[in-house]
Amino acid sequence: MREHLTTRSDADLFLRDFRSLSRIGETPGGGVDRQAATVADAQARAWFTTLLGQYGFTVEVDAIGNVFGLLEWNPGAPYVLVGSHLDSQPLAGKFDGAYGVAAALHAGRRLAVGRAAGHRPTYNLAVVDWFNEEGSRFAPSMMGSSVFTGKMKTADALATRDADGVTVAEALASIGHTGSGAGPVAAACAEIHIEQGRSLEESGTTIGLVHSCWAAEKFTVTVHGEQAHTGSTVIADRRDALLGASRLVVLLRELADRYPDGVLHTSVGQLTVLPNSPVVVPRQVDLTMDLRSADEEVLAEAKQLLEQGIKVIEDEVNVRIEADTSHAWGVRPYPTAGVGLARACADSLGVSSRPVHTLAGHDSINMNDVVPTVMLFVPSREGVSHNEGEFTEDADLCAGVDVLTEVVRRLCEGALDD
Amino acid sequence: MREHLTTRSDADLFLRDFRSLSRIGETPGGGVDRQAATVADAQARAWFTTLLGQYGFTVEVDAIGNVFGLLEWNPGAPYVLVGSHLDSQPLAGKFDGAYGVAAALHAGRRLAVGRAAGHRPTYNLAVVDWFNEEGSRFAPSMMGSSVFTGKMKTADALATRDADGVTVAEALASIGHTGSGAGPVAAACAEIHIEQGRSLEESGTTIGLVHSCWAAEKFTVTVHGEQAHTGSTVIADRRDALLGASRLVVLLRELADRYPDGVLHTSVGQLTVLPNSPVVVPRQVDLTMDLRSADEEVLAEAKQLLEQGIKVIEDEVNVRIEADTSHAWGVRPYPTAGVGLARACADSLGVSSRPVHTLAGHDSINMNDVVPTVMLFVPSREGVSHNEGEFTEDADLCAGVDVLTEVVRRLCEGALDD
Numbered sequence: 001m002r003e004h005l006t007t008r009s010d011a012d013l014f015l016r017d018f019r020s021l022s023r024i025g026e027t028p029g030g031g032v033d034r035q036a037a038t039v040a041d042a043q044a045r046a047w048f049t050t051l052l053g054q055y056g057f058t059v060e061v062d063a064i065g066n067v068f069g070l071l072e073w074n075p076g077a078p079y080v081l082v083g084s085h086l087d088s089q090p091l092a093g094k095f096d097g098a099y100g101v102a103a104a105l106h107a108g109r110r111l112a113v114g115r116a117a118g119h120r121p122t123y124n125l126a127v128v129d130w131f132n133e134e135g136s137r138f139a140p141s142m143m144g145s146s147v148f149t150g151k152m153k154t155a156d157a158l159a160t161r162d163a164d165g166v167t168v169a170e171a172l173a174s175i176g177h178t179g180s181g182a183g184p185v186a187a188a189c190a191e192i193h194i195e196q197g198r199s200l201e202e203s204g205t206t207i208g209l210v211h212s213c214w215a216a217e218k219f220t221v222t223v224h225g226e227q228a229h230t231g232s233t234v235i236a237d238r239r240d241a242l243l244g245a246s247r248l249v250v251l252l253r254e255l256a257d258r259y260p261d262g263v264l265h266t267s268v269g270q271l272t273v274l275p276n277s278p279v280v281v282p283r284q285v286d287l288t289m290d291l292r293s294a295d296e297e298v299l300a301e302a303k304q305l306l307e308q309g310i311k312v313i314e315d316e317v318n319v320r321i322e323a324d325t326s327h328a329w330g331v332r333p334y335p336t337a338g339v340g341l342a343r344a345c346a347d348s349l350g351v352s353s354r355p356v357h358t359l360a361g362h363d364s365i366n367m368n369d370v371v372p373t374v375m376l377f378v379p380s381r382e383g384v385s386h387n388e389g390e391f392t393e394d395a396d397l398c399a400g401v402d403v404l405t406e407v408v409r410r411l412c413e414g415a416l417d418d
Numbered sequence: 419m420r421e422h423l424t425t426r427s428d429a430d431l432f433l434r435d436f437r438s439l440s441r442i443g444e445t446p447g448g449g450v451d452r453q454a455a456t457v458a459d460a461q462a463r464a465w466f467t468t469l470l471g472q473y474g475f476t477v478e479v480d481a482i483g484n485v486f487g488l489l490e491w492n493p494g495a496p497y498v499l500v501g502s503h504l505d506s507q508p509l510a511g512k513f514d515g516a517y518g519v520a521a522a523l524h525a526g527r528r529l530a531v532g533r534a535a536g537h538r539p540t541y542n543l544a545v546v547d548w549f550n551e552e553g554s555r556f557a558p559s560m561m562g563s564s565v566f567t568g569k570m571k572t573a574d575a576l577a578t579r580d581a582d583g584v585t586v587a588e589a590l591a592s593i594g595h596t597g598s599g600a601g602p603v604a605a606a607c608a609e610i611h612i613e614q615g616r617s618l619e620e621s622g623t624t625i626g627l628v629h630s631c632w633a634a635e636k637f638t639v640t641v642h643g644e645q646a647h648t649g650s651t652v653i654a655d656r657r658d659a660l661l662g663a664s665r666l667v668v669l670l671r672e673l674a675d676r677y678p679d680g681v682l683h684t685s686v687g688q689l690t691v692l693p694n695s696p697v698v699v700p701r702q703v704d705l706t707m708d709l710r711s712a713d714e715e716v717l718a719e720a721k722q723l724l725e726q727g728i729k730v731i732e733d734e735v736n737v738r739i740e741a742d743t744s745h746a747w748g749v750r751p752y753p754t755a756g757v758g759l760a761r762a763c764a765d766s767l768g769v770s771s772r773p774v775h776t777l778a779g780h781d782s783i784n785m786n787d788v789v790p791t792v793m794l795f796v797p798s799r800e801g802v803s804h805n806e807g808e809f810t811e812d813a814d815l816c817a818g819v820d821v822l823t824e825v826v827r828r829l830c831e832g833a834l835d836d
Contacts (some may be wrong), residue, residue, distance in 0.1 A: 089693065089695050089697070089698050090693035090694075090695055090698075091645060091692075091693045091701070092698075134695070134697070135695075135696060135697065136693075136695035136696065136697070136698070139696060141696070141697060195650075196647050196649075196650035196651075197650050197652075214649070216649065218696065226805070227509060227804055227805040227806070228802070228803065228804055228805055229614050229778055229803040229804040229805075230683065230685035230687050230708045230710075230804075231614075231632070231634065231683060231708065231710050231777045231778040231779060232613075232614035232615050232683075232776075232777040232778040232801070232803060233614075233683070233801065233803070234615075234679055234680050234683070234801075235671075235674050235675070235679055235680075235683065236679045237801065240671075240685070242667055242686055242687075242689060243667055243668070243671055245664070246663070246664035246665075246667035246668050246686075247664075247668060249660055249661055249664035250661070250664050250665060250668060253653075253658075253661055256653050257653070261652055261653055261654045262652050262653075265648065265649060265650075265651070265652070265653065267648035267658070267697075267699055268660055268664075269648050269660075269694070269695055269696045269697055269698045269699060269700060270691065270694050270695055270696045271660060271689070271691050271694070272691075272694070273688065273689050273690075274509075275507065275508035275509045275554075276508075276687070276688050276689070276690070277507050277508055277552070277553075277554035277687055277688055277804075278553060278554065278557060278559070278636065278687045278688045278706040278708065279507070279552070279553065279554070279559060279685075279687055279708060279779075279804065280507050280508075280510075280554070280687045280804045281685055281687060281804070282687060283509070283805075288696040290648045290649065290696065290697060292648075292649050358650075359649045359650040360647055360649040360650040360697075361649060361697075383650070383651065383652075383655065384646070385646065385647040385650060385651070386645055386646055386647040386648075386695075386697065386698045386699070387644070387645040387646055387647075387701075388645070
């Protein structure tokens with residue numbers, strides 16, 4: 001039973017498919033740009049469905065555009081879901097999400113090829129591309145898995161608009177991926193991803209066994225000022241929305257700096273100025289704030305300090321600031337049994353592993369709330385991510401596929417059943 | 419000779435034409451949006467050329483798209499140029515620029531109607547719409563008058579691109595306003611504009627006699643950082659371009675706050691984030707900075723402090739900041755004789771006046787460098803400008819046209835000749 005995991009041809013086949021995926025939406029800077037339901041994302045999804053067909057899977061698209069490749073070994077039984085996401089940030093790397101889908105596809109292919117005739121695992125297998133994990137075009141992130149797990153209503157997700165006013169429903173229709181239904185019934189879940197941090201690289205470890213996620217709280221913020229002439233309007237009369245927004249960006253970093261490095265991460269990634277003309281004091285700024293910590297008390301304290309700071313800024317800059325939580329999740333452990341299972345799989349293959357936590361959000365965080373879930377990492381060079389320079393060595397990519405294949409095989413046999 | 423200045427029908431005709439102009443590019447917020455060489459600007463220019471034809475002017479468009487309405491009373495003689503600009507900021511008011519063109523059109527019309535048969539003034543008259551005074555779509559501002567006065571090369575102006583990569587030449591061609599030549603030879607210039615400040619309203623004065631302009635220096639700035647994941651990237655590893663830009667916005671206001679109110683005006687009006695996604699630490703921010711003062715020494719000192727501050731930000735935020743001067747002008751007096759002439763005209767009509775300076779830039783600042791120039795203001799309610807809420811009373815608008823008509827009449831007679 002083990003030969004299918006380590007043959008040269010499996011690795012070559014995986015790398016061939018992953019490289020063809022990496023060329024879709026390629027950027028001059030060596031990365032990819034495949035935001036959700038764009039032409040590039042459609043091409044990546046076509047890459048996925050074509051290979052699913054070639055490798056013997058049945059393709060299904062659910063109502064929010066998640067793509068499933070199904071292998072029904074045990075008619076009527078629930079499914080082990082394994083996958084990640086093909087969409088990317090703008091000007092992003094080739095590995096974030098895409099590696100996890102390619103690895104899942106090949107884990108499934110290898111399990112199908114290697115299955116002994118007549119053997120019927122406890123669970124069926126579904127390889128999945130979760131729709132819009134990144135949230136850069138349509139907020140919030142992790143949209144497909146949020147709908148799948150019942151955390152977001154399908155209708156609300158489909159009605160979400162991008163900056164040009166296009167809805168998710170319209171965008172999915174435009175790429176021919178309007179689906180229906182709620183997808184397969186899940187029994188367990190697995191995801192593999194690049195670490196997007198330095199701990200594996202620095203410790204010389206191949207596989208990260210994710211034991212918990214950081215808590216996160218994201219806000220959409222509008223700063224309301226008053227449009228005026230930059231030359232003629234005296235400073236005392238100004239209600240400069242961009243000054244208010246800038247004070248907020250600085251405040252957020254000051255909050256992170258109150259704690260030792262690695263305790264609280266704060267950012268503003270998106271900021272839009274209205275009307276955005278060189279000689280006009282801005283009337284309005286829309287921005288997003290992102291706060292994360294492994295310690296929910298730190299996050300709560302930071303949020304309280306943020307609220308106090310917002311009042312000070314409103315008062316000193318003479319603007320009005322509206323901040324609403326758009327997306328949040330708590331610190332949650334992945335099941336200890338799943339971490340142990342993954343460690344046993346890595347050990348059995350002679351691949352090094354160590355426990356890690358995830359600072360970033362992943363679809364598996366949503367899935368972990370509803371079924372036993374295993375999350376694996378492979379190293380990221382210098383921890384670089386959401387950047388065209390993302391890089392993971394081929395040997396690590398292939399070892400990851402090997403371990404994932406074994407994890408999924410055992411999950412299909414019911415290894416995490418109570 | 420005076421009856422044409424004060425008859426009811428002149429005022430009614432002016433207000434009728436000005437109201438029809440105000441409806442072009444009207445916004446739901448009660449303002450206008452007519453950025454240079456857009457469809458709305460094209461409609462405003464058609465409004466202008468149609469009325470020029472009806473009122474007996476000959477229309478000429480020069481190579482940078484300035485529109486001139488010519489009345490040639492004295493064949494071969496130079497021209498008194500009177501006008502302002504029809505383009506606007508995005509989401510702007512109905513008065514900025516547009517009032518000055520409508521007032522110039524009516525001053526010219528009234529002088530043509532009232533001219534005694536056979537009388538030949540020293541100079542001919544040209545009513546002008548200066549192209550792209552606002553600079554919001556194509557930087558820098560005051561483009562048409564900069565080319566007219568030789569401060570900017572025609573080819574450079576025509577090659578300037580907007581945010582979508584469209585050149586000025588392409589945009590002018592798209593609205594059918596590709597012109598040629600350098601326009602009429604100027605002998606003198608006049609412009610009337612709303613004050614965009616409070617001094618006339620607060621002192622209960624109808625006409626501002628502009629005696630000098632503030633100095634201004636404008637910069638285009640790029641902050642270079644490194645794209646990264648907002649969740650997983652530790653703070654120490656970040657090179658956040660938006661944090662650098664925000665520190666710069668805050669620094670600029672701190673510079674203004676070093677001086678008593680009204681001494682130094684600083685602003686960032688335009689700021690664009692790349693890639694601008696909620697979960698990505700920004701790689702690059704482009705922004706414009708605007709510094710103005712009536713005191714060139716204050717401006718020089720502020721610039722020096724700014725340069726020092728930029729070094730601190732580069733060091734503390736771990737970003738690189740490029741700042742280049744894009745447009746600058748010094749403190750310059752308008753000719754005393756012109757201020758005296760304008761005062762005499764106001765007095766002769768029983769209209770109150772007082773000396774003021776202009777904090778904003780105007781096309782007349784360019785013209786003042788090459789020919790004797792008179793600049794007049796009418797009151798702005800609460801000093802509001804570059805805002806849909808701009809407002810000036812009809813009575814003030816009409817009094818402004820009356821005084822401008824008399825100023826232009828005297829300029830055409832050679833009143834400012836040495």
